[in-house]
Amino acid sequence: MEQQLIIGILAGSLTAIATTPQIVKVIRTKKVDQVSPLMFVILAAGNATWCWYGILLKDWPIIITNAFSLTMDLAMLVLKAIYHKK
Amino acid sequence: MEQQLIIGILAGSLTAIATTPQIVKVIRTKKVDQVSPLMFVILAAGNATWCWYGILLKDWPIIITNAFSLTMDLAMLVLKAIYHKK
Numbered sequence: 001m002e003q004q005l006i007i008g009i010l011a012g013s014l015t016a017i018a019t020t021p022q023i024v025k026v027i028r029t030k031k032v033d034q035v036s037p038l039m040f041v042i043l044a045a046g047n048a049t050w051c052w053y054g055i056l057l058k059d060w061p062i063i064i065t066n067a068f069s070l071t072m073d074l075a076m077l078v079l080k081a082i083y084h085k086k
Numbered sequence: 087m088e089q090q091l092i093i094g095i096l097a098g099s100l101t102a103i104a105t106t107p108q109i110v111k112v113i114r115t116k117k118v119d120q121v122s123p124l125m126f127v128i129l130a131a132g133n134a135t136w137c138w139y140g141i142l143l144k145d146w147p148i149i150i151t152n153a154f155s156l157t158m159d160l161a162m163l164v165l166k167a168i169y170h171k172k
Contacts, residue, residue, distance in 0.1 A: 007139045014132030015101075021124035034120035038107035046100030053093045 005061065012065025019043075019072040023079065032083045040080070044073035091147065098151025105129075105158040109165065118169045126166070130159035 019040075026032050047070040054062030105126075112118050133156040140148030 004139070004142045007135060007142060011132055011135035011139045014128055014135055016132075018125050018128040018132055021128065022122040025120070025122045029120065031120045034111070034115065034117045036108040036111045039104050042100055042104040042107065046097055046102075046104055049093060049097035049100055053090070053097045056090045056093060 008059070008061035009065070012061045016065040016068040016072070019069065019076055023072065023076055026076070026079045026083060030083050032080045033085055035076075035080060037077060037080050040073045040076045044070055044077070047073060094145070094147035095151070098147045102151040102154040102158070105155065105162055109158065109162055112162070112165045112169060116169050118166045119171055121162075121166060123163060123166045126159045126162045130156055130163070133159060 022035065026035065047066045050066040051063055051070065054060070054066060108121065112121065133152045136152040137149055137156065140146070140152060
């Protein structure tokens with residue numbers, strides 16, 4: 001059980017922080033045209049559904065890490081909207 | 087239990103297919119410079135760890151969808167290597 005919790009937290013932390021380098025890159029370059037907005041829309045929907053799954057399982061690693069991922073996906077979409085070439 | 091399985095498959099399917107629009111965009115435009123390779127390296131590590139978590143839980147939705155995600159992350163990294171400006 002303890003190993004399971006550690007692996008879950010590690011897995012969730014990795015997928016949760018994955019969007020961060022893309023966000024940093026966009027903030028630094030102010031360029032988003034090659035980034036697919038649909039990718040982050042689907043990711044956001046997926047992470048929201050994983051939260052729901054975690055709630056059903058009462059599984060905290062799934063809930064917390066996916067809630068963080070969802071926040072980052074939405075941040076990326078806001079950046080896409082801000083820096084998108086008019 | 088049945089609802090849990092459906093939500094798990096839905097969540098996993100969404101996060102699994104999320105990379106696809108980015109891959110299609112890259113293949114179509116042959117441009118990858120604004121895409122963060124680190125994002126897909128961390129995603130690949132995360133999805134591989136989620137597979138491990140799924141194996142520990144004997145949870146098939148987690149295993150199968152993350153194995154697919156891992157494949158797509160690696161495909162994106164191959165495209166990044168191919169189309170990266172020399």
